[in-house]
Amino acid sequence: MDTKSEYKGNNANGNNKNENPKPPKGGSNLTWVYWILLIFLIVFPFFTNTIGASKEIAWSKFEDDLLAKNAIEKIVVINKEVAQIYIKKSVLDDSEFKNDNDGLFSSNSGPQYYITIGSVESFENKLQRAQEDAGISEKIDVRYENRTDIVTILSWLLPLAFFIFIWVFMFRRIGGGKGGSSMFNFGKSTPKLTEIGTKSKVTFNDIAGLKEAKTEVMEVVDFLKNPEDYTRLGAKIPKGVLLVGPPGTGKTLMAKAVAGEAQVPFFSMSGSEFVEMFVGVGASRVRDLFKKAKAKAPSIIFIDEIDAVGRSRGKINAFQANDERESTLNQLLTELDGFGDNTGVIVLAATNRPDVLDKALLRPGRFDRHIYLELPNQTERAEIFKVHIRSLKLSKNVDIEVLAKLSPGFSGADIANICNEAALIAARQKKDEVEQEDFMAARDRVIVGMERKSKIISPEEKEIVAYHEAGHAVASWHLKHVDSLVKVSIIPRGKSLGAAWYLPEERQIVTKSQFIDQMCASLGGRAAEEIIFNEISSGALDDLEKVTKQAYTMVSYYGLDEEIGPISFYDSTGENERLLGKPYSEEMAKKIDHEVHNLIMSAYERTKKLLIAHKKELENLAQLLLKKEVVDINDLEELLGKRGEKILSKETEKPSKPNLLINYFNILNNK
Incomplete structure (x- = not known):
C-alpha cells in the first residue's frame, strides 16, 4: 500500500470492562509459619546455651579475684574445652560480682564465668598451683561432662536445610509452581483445550470478507459434524x-x-511452545499433544505460527550436531502421516511465511488443503468495517463505503485499529458520537503518524518542505498513470516533515509505463528542490529508497528492461536466501546496476523537465502551502486545473461518491 509520500529531514511511526480481579481461591499461605520457625531457630540457642548466659574471663582475673577471695563453688569442664565457673551464693550479692551478672540471660544458678582451656592436664596443674599460692586448703570441686550443644547441631543442620529448600523451590519453579506439576513433566504439552459445547466469543459471523476461505474452513467443521455425508462415497x-x-x-x-x-x-x-532448552522436549510434546487429541477424537489441533518448528531442513542446519527444531519437525511429520494411524484428528495451522516451510510438511497427506487469505478488496473492507463498528456509537454522517474506498491495501487488523483510533479521537474531544472526520483523522494517524504542530521548524526548512511536497503534487498531477492526489500537508507527522496523500487504484498487474510514472512522481520533491534552490537536501531519503528498490525490482524481477531482457532472478522458494553469493554472475550484476542507474536518471530528468514546464504552478502551490499548511483537492483543482484522469478511484460506481469524498476531506482539513 502506497497512500503517501513523505518528506524526511535529517532525523529520518473494543470496549474495556472495569472489573476488579478476584483473588485466587484455594491454597493456604504458610509464610507466617516459616517466619515463626526462623525466629525460633534464632532465639532458641540463647535459652538453651548456658555459655551464652555467662562471661568469659582471663586466667589472671580467675586467679586474683575468684580464687583469692575463695568465691568459687565448683568448676565444670565441658567437652574438655571450656571450664564453667560457679560462684558461691553467699558472695553473689557483692557489687563486684553483681555488676558482672546483670545481663539479659544471666542466672543466679550459674555458671557465672567461663574459661577456655587448652588441655585438661594443663588446666589441672595450673589450678593446683593457684590454690596452693592462695593458701586454700579446701579443694575446689572439678567435674567433667560431655554435652551435645544445640548450636553445634544447627551449625551443620541449617546449611543443609537451606540447600534442600533451594533445591525444592527450583524444582517447583521448573515444574510449574503452584500448578502442582512436577519438573519431570516438561516433556508434556500444555495446549489450551476448548471442550465440546463451549461457547466461543468469536463465530463465523464475526469474520467479514474472505468468503472462499471461510467456506473451506466451514466445510472442515462440517466434516467433523457430519462425517457420514462424505465417507459414504x-x-x-x-x-x-x-x-x-x-x-x-x-x-x-x-x-x-x-x-x-x-x-x-x-x-x-x-509453534514456539514446542521448543525448549532441553533436547528432545519438542518431539515429546508433539507426541503428547497428538496422544491427547486421539484420546478425544474426533478433534482439532490448531498450531499457530507453525513456521517456528516447520522450517525447511537444509544445508544451513548441517553443521548443527543436534537441532531441536529439526527433531520436533520430524516428529510432527510422523504424527501427521507416519506408520501409525491418525484417524479422527484434523490439524489446523497458520503462518505468514509459507516460503520457509519444509516441503515434506506441505505435501498432500499431511496438509491436504492450503487456504490463502489475501488482503481484502473494497467490498470486503466495507464488511470488515461493519463488524468493527458494532460496539461504537456512530454519527449518522459515517459512510462505510467511503471508509472502505479510502483504505486500499488495509488488512482486517488495520481496519480494527482505525475504528479503535477513531473512537479514541472522538472521546479525546469529548464527543457523544464517533463522526466521519474522526475516522479520517484516525486513518491519517495510522498511515503517517500523529500531527506534531509543536515541532519547531525554521522558516528556511519550512520553505524547502513546501517546495518538496509541491514538487510531488505537481509532478503526480500531470502524470497519467499516477494515483489520484487527495491532499498535501507540510504539518509534521511522525518522523516526516510533510506528506502527500494519494488514493491508489487496486491493480492486479502494473505496466512498465505505470512503474516509470510512479518513479517520476516520487522524484518530484528532489527535482523541485534543485530547480528552485539550485541545491538538494537530505529530505528525499525515503523517496530515493523507494525509487531505487522499485528500479531493481523492474530490472531483476519483472524483466521490464530492454537491455537485460525477459529474465527474472526472483526466487519464490526462498532457496537463494541460503546461498552466500548472488544467483547471477558479476558481469550480469554490473549490467543490472548500469540499467538501474540509467532508469532512475532518465526518470529524474523527465521529472525536472515536467516541473520546469509547470514552474509557475509549482511556486503558487508552495506559497499556498506556506500560508495554509494543508491543501485539499479543491485548492489543487483551482491551481492546477482538472486532471485528465478521474480524481477518484475507478471503483466508484455512484455519481454522488466523489462529492462525498471531497466534502469529507474538507471537513477534516477545517478541523
Missing part, C-alpha cells in the same frame, strides 16, 4: 489445513471461530 477427511496469508488477515481469528463452531475438542498451541 469413499471420501477421506483431510488431515491438515494450512492457513496462509499476510499478517492481520484473520488467520488466528478464523481458528478461534472454528473452536466455537466445531463442537469437538479443540487443542490450540503456538
Whole structure:
C-alpha cells in the first residue's frame, strides 16, 4: 500500500470492562509459619546455651579475684574445652560480682564465668598451683561432662536445610509452581483445550470478507459434524489445513471461530511452545499433544505460527550436531502421516511465511488443503468495517463505503485499529458520537503518524518542505498513470516533515509505463528542490529508497528492461536466501546496476523537465502551502486545473461518491 509520500529531514511511526480481579481461591499461605520457625531457630540457642548466659574471663582475673577471695563453688569442664565457673551464693550479692551478672540471660544458678582451656592436664596443674599460692586448703570441686550443644547441631543442620529448600523451590519453579506439576513433566504439552459445547466469543459471523476461505474452513467443521455425508462415497477427511496469508488477515481469528463452531475438542498451541532448552522436549510434546487429541477424537489441533518448528531442513542446519527444531519437525511429520494411524484428528495451522516451510510438511497427506487469505478488496473492507463498528456509537454522517474506498491495501487488523483510533479521537474531544472526520483523522494517524504542530521548524526548512511536497503534487498531477492526489500537508507527522496523500487504484498487474510514472512522481520533491534552490537536501531519503528498490525490482524481477531482457532472478522458494553469493554472475550484476542507474536518471530528468514546464504552478502551490499548511483537492483543482484522469478511484460506481469524498476531506482539513 502506497497512500503517501513523505518528506524526511535529517532525523529520518473494543470496549474495556472495569472489573476488579478476584483473588485466587484455594491454597493456604504458610509464610507466617516459616517466619515463626526462623525466629525460633534464632532465639532458641540463647535459652538453651548456658555459655551464652555467662562471661568469659582471663586466667589472671580467675586467679586474683575468684580464687583469692575463695568465691568459687565448683568448676565444670565441658567437652574438655571450656571450664564453667560457679560462684558461691553467699558472695553473689557483692557489687563486684553483681555488676558482672546483670545481663539479659544471666542466672543466679550459674555458671557465672567461663574459661577456655587448652588441655585438661594443663588446666589441672595450673589450678593446683593457684590454690596452693592462695593458701586454700579446701579443694575446689572439678567435674567433667560431655554435652551435645544445640548450636553445634544447627551449625551443620541449617546449611543443609537451606540447600534442600533451594533445591525444592527450583524444582517447583521448573515444574510449574503452584500448578502442582512436577519438573519431570516438561516433556508434556500444555495446549489450551476448548471442550465440546463451549461457547466461543468469536463465530463465523464475526469474520467479514474472505468468503472462499471461510467456506473451506466451514466445510472442515462440517466434516467433523457430519462425517457420514462424505465417507459414504469413499471420501477421506483431510488431515491438515494450512492457513496462509499476510499478517492481520484473520488467520488466528478464523481458528478461534472454528473452536466455537466445531463442537469437538479443540487443542490450540503456538509453534514456539514446542521448543525448549532441553533436547528432545519438542518431539515429546508433539507426541503428547497428538496422544491427547486421539484420546478425544474426533478433534482439532490448531498450531499457530507453525513456521517456528516447520522450517525447511537444509544445508544451513548441517553443521548443527543436534537441532531441536529439526527433531520436533520430524516428529510432527510422523504424527501427521507416519506408520501409525491418525484417524479422527484434523490439524489446523497458520503462518505468514509459507516460503520457509519444509516441503515434506506441505505435501498432500499431511496438509491436504492450503487456504490463502489475501488482503481484502473494497467490498470486503466495507464488511470488515461493519463488524468493527458494532460496539461504537456512530454519527449518522459515517459512510462505510467511503471508509472502505479510502483504505486500499488495509488488512482486517488495520481496519480494527482505525475504528479503535477513531473512537479514541472522538472521546479525546469529548464527543457523544464517533463522526466521519474522526475516522479520517484516525486513518491519517495510522498511515503517517500523529500531527506534531509543536515541532519547531525554521522558516528556511519550512520553505524547502513546501517546495518538496509541491514538487510531488505537481509532478503526480500531470502524470497519467499516477494515483489520484487527495491532499498535501507540510504539518509534521511522525518522523516526516510533510506528506502527500494519494488514493491508489487496486491493480492486479502494473505496466512498465505505470512503474516509470510512479518513479517520476516520487522524484518530484528532489527535482523541485534543485530547480528552485539550485541545491538538494537530505529530505528525499525515503523517496530515493523507494525509487531505487522499485528500479531493481523492474530490472531483476519483472524483466521490464530492454537491455537485460525477459529474465527474472526472483526466487519464490526462498532457496537463494541460503546461498552466500548472488544467483547471477558479476558481469550480469554490473549490467543490472548500469540499467538501474540509467532508469532512475532518465526518470529524474523527465521529472525536472515536467516541473520546469509547470514552474509557475509549482511556486503558487508552495506559497499556498506556506500560508495554509494543508491543501485539499479543491485548492489543487483551482491551481492546477482538472486532471485528465478521474480524481477518484475507478471503483466508484455512484455519481454522488466523489462529492462525498471531497466534502469529507474538507471537513477534516477545517478541523
